[in-house]
Amino acid sequence: MTTIEASAEPDIDFVVVDVETACSRVSSICQIGIVGFRDGREVFAYETLVDPCDEFSPFNTRIHGISGDHVAGQPTYAHIHDIVAGHLTGRVTVAHSYFDKGALAAACRVHDRVAIETTWLDSVRVAKRAWPDLPSHRLNVLTRFLGVRHKHHDALSDARAAGMVIVRAIDHTGIDLAGWLKPTTPKSAPAPKAAADGPLRGQRVAILGAPRNGPLAQWLAQAGARVVASVGTTSTMLVVSRDQPFGRFAHVSAPYRKAEELRTAGIAVDIVAEDELRHRLQDGTVP
Template structure:
């Protein structure tokens, strides 16, 4: 299975406030490459968000804005690529909101949500949060809410699910973003 696992962290409750992004490239069910960047959201940080991900305004002061990051990653977002995220509705809306904030038309791409796949294939878990699913599947997640650690865990969840249940079962859960 080939896909890109994606995770955003945000500065506040707005979907336009991406402050970090990680992408993990999976080819033939193996992680082959990763990308991580801090992002200057040009927005205020919420104390609650800082408490969750530990990214502070001073950390992103010299970071690129998302419109500067986008040209380096946009080729991964088209209808020929599958993008996975744990709670994809959140990460996809952050991508869409952040792009729209810069006047960039959001692309349509194939997406799969590992919260949904986990609910379907691992109903015995007490909940389907990223840390719970990772623990239930014996996947290491040492720095939860670090975008790179979360993207790697998401990728490994989807890889393990494919190994246990098959790619055909997962393909039924792929959607095109709107």
Template sequence: MPAPAPDRPNFGHAAGIPTGHFRFIAIDVETACSDAASICQIGIACVQPDDGIETFSMLVNPRMRFDPFNIRLHGISPDHVADAPCFNEAIGMLTPILNPHALVQHSNFDRQAVTAACRSCGMEVPDWRWTDSVTIARRAWPELKGNGGHGLANLKKRLKLDFHHHDAGEDARAAAMVVLHAERQLGLPFEDLLKPQPRKTVAAKMTLEGDPAGALAGSVVVFTGALQMSRTEAAMLAAQVGMCVRAGVTKQTTHLVVGNQDLTVLAGHDKSSKHRKAEEMREAGHPIQIIGESAFRALVAEENSISRRTAGQTIG
């Protein structure tokens, strides 16, 4: 069923475009066809200092064909844009508000479309500060990888967002809401979300072979969550008693060590994806042990103690 056609804004001037200083602005575009330059709607969502969101959208006449698929997707047809400004006129109206702000797009499509449209019109591509809310969402909810992903449709369901997908103004507002949710999830302001993350150490996803002479040789352990000790330390302790350390839960996993911190997330789950998978495997009859960090420490200490006593008896 086609999306409802958006209301026609006043195309004669820039009335209605938000003004002022905002924390950041999310932007989204819809296109008329497979050509990325065929922008037929631009939407912006301006996030105020109190996190209120002011949304504006306008239709654009791309002056090129409309594909049936695109019309079905967003509900915009050639008739809707007949009196709308062309892209260079529309972008001229929006440039004063967009230039001073960091811009958020959900995936890199919007930047690519703006770049293509500028080049199609013979315009210089604006030197805007772009960031991607998909990248921010991956950082905030890593458990969604392989579990629906970080597209707006899945985030709408997981975060219980209320918006009409494939309307530029609504999708821009959704991207802004994703960032606001991520700020709360990670406890970081928008400016810190823009900072490059340090490269993950090998320990974060390390695999390590266990000591074949260890008391737990043949066991396979996986860690999830933030432990009190470092992942490197935990992996080394496990390997010393014979446990092989792996990054993900598989049929070979015998132990899952869950960090003692609160694992509650906003994405509709109270456990990590590794934890949920381990529980499903256990319910299916797989003999996997799910333990906390304190129990892991006790297990390692006990096996080390047994090994020392055994070694002492052998020497004696």
């Protein structure tokens, strides 16, 4: 077999890989896309159809549109392994969930190829931490939210989109790539204890877009509020943090929609912006 040299692209920050499979066996890769990023920009792309040496499930074909006819005469994974390994080996490799990691590992075993040595980063985990209040962190939901062009279940487009999730998360949070590679931090400290007295005494307050133990939560607790984990039937207020990631689309978040549903059901839940609430308390207006 011909040996293909590793990618010569210099100074790649990270690469992104996405695969489509022919059937329920994860080794049945029928398309693969790889995109390299440097300084927040795409610097190379690789895509190919792959003969999976396996059957095509009608279910899978309905998802990605690839059938046996499309891969006739295309290389098998064994033939492209060195190309894929050349792009990924020794680099940070992003995948949206670890399905792609498992698929590549399975394909290496089935086709008797050496496992690829790379540092994996799950863009789903990154997205959940960067935008915790999104109702879903599926790739097509994220691209709509972020305004990224995307053709779902096309390997190259999915790889580009997952790469942009990382780029936008770095911009949004200020956490660099090295920071995202660190192990997940331990479970956050509990919410601060409500002061015995204060203008928000008796209020059960959920927060949109800020942690339960952060500065906003501390301020609310000092004002007498009990900071709760989520919007529920006993909640009396949802405070929308000034730092929340949704901007003018905050109303699409799960906590906001839950609060509106409760209000429609006749449960009094006040939805208020952080700055407005601070102004109310400063003026002595009890919410």
